[in-house]
Amino acid sequence: MxxxxxxxxxxxxxxxxxxxxxxxxxxxxxxxxxxxxxxCGKSTILRTIAGLENATSGNLYIGETLVxxxxxxxxDVAMVFQNYALYPHMSVGENIAFGMKMRKMEPRVIQxxxxxxxxxxxxxxxxxxxxxxxxxxxxxRVALGRAIARQAQVFLLDEPLSNLDAQLRDDTRAELxxxxxxxxxxxxxxxxxxxEAMTLADKIVVLSQGNIQQIGDPQTIYNxxxxxxxxxxxxNPPMNILPAKFTGGAFDISGQTLPLPASMKKFNFSTAxxxxxxxRPEHINISPEPSALTVDVKVVEPLGRETLIRATIPGSLQxxxxxxxxxxxxxxxDKLNLNLxxxxxxxxxxxxxxxx
Ligand code: ADP
Numbered sequence: 001m002x003x004x005x006x007x008x009x010x011x012x013x014x015x016x017x018x019x020x021x022x023x024x025x026x027x028x029x030x031x032x033x034x035x036x037x038x039x040c041g042k043s044t045i046l047r048t049i050a051g052l053e054n055a056t057s058g059n060l061y062i063g064e065t066l067v068x069x070x071x072x073x074x075x076d077v078a079m080v081f082q083n084y085a086l087y088p089h090m091s092v093g094e095n096i097a098f099g100m101k102m103r104k105m106e107p108r109v110i111q112x113x114x115x116x117x118x119x120x121x122x123x124x125x126x127x128x129x130x131x132x133x134x135x136x137x138x139x140x141r142v143a144l145g146r147a148i149a150r151q152a153q154v155f156l157l158d159e160p161l162s163n164l165d166a167q168l169r170d171d172t173r174a175e176l177x178x179x180x181x182x183x184x185x186x187x188x189x190x191x192x193x194x195x196e197a198m199t200l201a202d203k204i205v206v207l208s209q210g211n212i213q214q215i216g217d218p219q220t221i222y223n224x225x226x227x228x229x230x231x232x233x234x235x236n237p238p239m240n241i242l243p244a245k246f247t248g249g250a251f252d253i254s255g256q257t258l259p260l261p262a263s264m265k266k267f268n269f270s271t272a273x274x275x276x277x278x279x280r281p282e283h284i285n286i287s288p289e290p291s292a293l294t295v296d297v298k299v300v301e302p303l304g305r306e307t308l309i310r311a312t313i314p315g316s317l318q319x320x321x322x323x324x325x326x327x328x329x330x331x332x333x334d335k336l337n338l339n340l341x342x343x344x345x346x347x348x349x350x351x352x353x354x355x356x
Pocket of ligand 1: 016017040043044045
């Protein structure tokens with residue numbers, strides 16, 4: 001196994017900059033997730049590590065070896081794609097064995113290894129089937145099996161669950177996590193799904209427009225987002241963003257006045273400064289008393305353990321989501337008094353999106 005180190009990796013396609021200047025190091029055995037909206041450069045980073053793309057500049061190390069000029073085949077990485085890419089004419093067993101055969105390993109060793117891998121992925125009873133006789137989830141397990149069988153130093157997974165339906169995706173996600181707990185391969189996993197990122201990652205790399213926005217463990221990314229992009233990308237429903245104006249001693253949120261929290265007295269907001277206040281739906285409480293913020297209920301979604309309420313600030317188009325306990329069931333048209341949990345209130349510069 002090996003660590004993976006990217007130093008100032010850039011990739012341009014003619015005049016399109018796919019990735020700007022990417023530097024990070026994944027320690028041996030860790031599971032890192034690259035996450036961000038479509039087009040942010042995730043696949044380009046993964047394909048560069050695999051050797052399927054050449055960086056325009058920068059250095060890439062696998063273990064202690066500089067691999068910039070090492071062809072994909074010799075990089076000792078195993079890649080799994082979203083469309084499985086199994087050989088259709090080969091059985092499951094032959095698909096898993098393929099890489100080992102190519103490397104001319106002894107048939108006895110190959111057979112034993114196929115049996116081990118099939119057992120670890122519950123594929124033993126499917127070894128003689130052809131890919132088209134398998135479900136999507138089973139095909140994805142075979143693709144993983146083929147990667148595991150190669151005993152590569154690094155696993156690269158590009159949206160491996162995105163072709164599976166919701167239930168299967170949840171199950172396979174849990175299996176992947178367990179597999180990594182057993183094998184401890186260095187893994188780089190690309191997804192646009194923040195739930196996958198939160199549940200699988202040792203570390204999350206949040207990307208936007210070819211740049212790293214933040215690197216951190218899931219809790220840090222969730223609780224201490226570096227900027228508005230990270231704050232609104234991670235979390236479901238996303239963090240509420242309330243445009244506000246600083247009026248000296250208070251925030252004006254669409255005509256309602258939120259006194260400046262004591263913890264923010266040290267901030268040097270200028271009068272009339274335009275800000276974006278960020279608050280997660282679970283950090284808004286419904287108050288029986290009159291409060292700073294009053295909203296009109298628009299939509300109520302009972303989800304069992306909790307109720308998701310979508311509301312607007314009267315006289316404005318400003319909407320916000322509130323996550324309340326399941327026994328709270330307001331009706332559309334009701335007015336609610338809200339208290340924001342000020343320990344979890346974020347302030348972003350409205351123009352740059354930077355956290356203040
Ligand atoms: P993601 O995986 O996050 O969706 P990609 O890494 O595929 O993003 O793409 C990043 C950017 O680079 C996009 O703007 C995309 O259009 C561009 N890009 C990727 N591959 C190519 C290519 N072969 N030729 C031209 N532009 C490309």
